[in-house]
Amino acid sequence: xxxxxxxxxxxGPETMCWEELAVGDPAPGEARIxxxxxxxxxIDIYHRTGLYPxxxxxxxxxxxxxxxxxLGAGVDGLRVGDRVAYAGGPVGAYSQVRRIAAxxxxxxxxxxxxxxxxxxxxxGLTAAYLLRRTYRVQAGDTVLIHAVAGGxxxxxxxxxxALGATVIGTASTVAKADVARAHGCDHVIDYGRDNVAExxxxxxxxxxxxxxxxxxxxxxxxxxLDSLRTCGMLVSFGNASGPVPPxxxxxxxxxxxxxxxRPTLMHYTAKRADLAALGADxxxxxxSGLVKVEINQTYALSxxxxxxxxxxxxxxxxxxxxxx
Ligand code: NDP
Numbered sequence: 001x002x003x004x005x006x007x008x009x010x011x012g013p014e015t016m017c018w019e020e021l022a023v024g025d026p027a028p029g030e031a032r033i034x035x036x037x038x039x040x041x042x043i044d045i046y047h048r049t050g051l052y053p054x055x056x057x058x059x060x061x062x063x064x065x066x067x068x069x070x071l072g073a074g075v076d077g078l079r080v081g082d083r084v085a086y087a088g089g090p091v092g093a094y095s096q097v098r099r100i101a102a103x104x105x106x107x108x109x110x111x112x113x114x115x116x117x118x119x120x121x122x123x124g125l126t127a128a129y130l131l132r133r134t135y136r137v138q139a140g141d142t143v144l145i146h147a148v149a150g151g152x153x154x155x156x157x158x159x160x161x162a163l164g165a166t167v168i169g170t171a172s173t174v175a176k177a178d179v180a181r182a183h184g185c186d187h188v189i190d191y192g193r194d195n196v197a198e199x200x201x202x203x204x205x206x207x208x209x210x211x212x213x214x215x216x217x218x219x220x221x222x223x224x225l226d227s228l229r230t231c232g233m234l235v236s237f238g239n240a241s242g243p244v245p246p247x248x249x250x251x252x253x254x255x256x257x258x259x260x261x262r263p264t265l266m267h268y269t270a271k272r273a274d275l276a277a278l279g280a281d282x283x284x285x286x287x288s289g290l291v292k293v294e295i296n297q298t299y300a301l302s303x304x305x306x307x308x309x310x311x312x313x314x315x316x317x318x319x320x321x322x323x324x
Contacts, residue, residue: 061093065117139164294318
């Protein structure tokens with residue numbers, strides 16, 4: 001029988017168990033996938049700790065690449081042996097083999113390796129909707145991307161540069177700032193040391209940025225609002241430092257008729273046509289070399305506890321994969 005990571009209670013990395021799991025044949029509309037590589041994402045930590053509750057016991061993981069092993073009745077457009085990748089629920093990607101709704105799968109182009117596919121799907125589709133849908137980055141915009149050396153951050157940075165934006169990023173160490181600069185980031189702010197809004201004002205001639213992409217949450221929220229130009233948009237899309245506390249919308253008026261949104265990938269890819277369009281955008285920027293997906297950490301899937309500990313300790317840059 002294949003193995004998978006499961007949790008029976010929420011808590012620390014030690015709650016994740018490597019267990020045998022019966023997978024069975026795909027139901028109508030489903031595919032059974034043998035994973036070649038699995039992606040690690042910050043949301044996996046929110047699921048493990050219970051910040052985003054799951055019914056227990058549960059699998060974990062939202063992203064992988066592999067090969068179609070079997071198809072249920074009524075699946076069009078896929079064949080056994082196809083190379084595929086996916087990002088999104090239901091959880092269960094931390095596994096050697098799984099079943100999943102076939103309409104959540106994208107065919108992986110031959111030019112993209114399984115490892116890259118697993119590393120880029122969730123973070124890359126996120127960068128795609130953030131930059132191309134939530135706020136459409138235009139040539140000449142200045143944008144602020146928090147945790148710019150991270151998984152979403154490094155992809156978003158390169159993509160925003162390709163769209164003609166000036167990118168200001170934040171990072172917690174000199175080494176991470178160097179990684180960001182090597183991927184085109186124009187200015188990197190050490191947000192543990194410097195006042196972000198003051199630095200952004202100085203870098204933009206007092207105007208502020210068109211958009212802030214903030215996946216850090218609690219620690220950066222106030223500074224993000226103060227970094228925006230009049231009518232700018234704060235895209236608060238994550239909680240790596242903890243969830244943002246309750247907030248008074250009047251602040252948006254006082255600080256310049258600002259826009260605030262709290263989006264998730266799930267809604268932007270709920271319709272198959274939207275998933276396919278964002279996927280095509282992502283595959284195009286990766287295949288053309290405009291966006292390089294950096295797999296800077298690799299762990300065995302059975303050793304995923306170490307991967308979670310390192311991600312929470314802010315040791316990672318770029319993307320991380322787990323080998324099943
Ligand atoms: P990252 O690789 O970016 O890792 C998180 C980064 O956050 C760290 O590397 C660290 O960078 C920074 N950070 C700041 N404060 C803390 C803290 N207290 N503890 C840990 N890390 C901290 O992760 P991902 O690319 O997987 O995800 C980035 C964010 O985007 C997450 O919040 C995630 O949940 C969110 N997300 C949201 C989606 C959506 O649709 N809403 C989809 C995908 C991701 P540094 O050391 O430089 O500060």
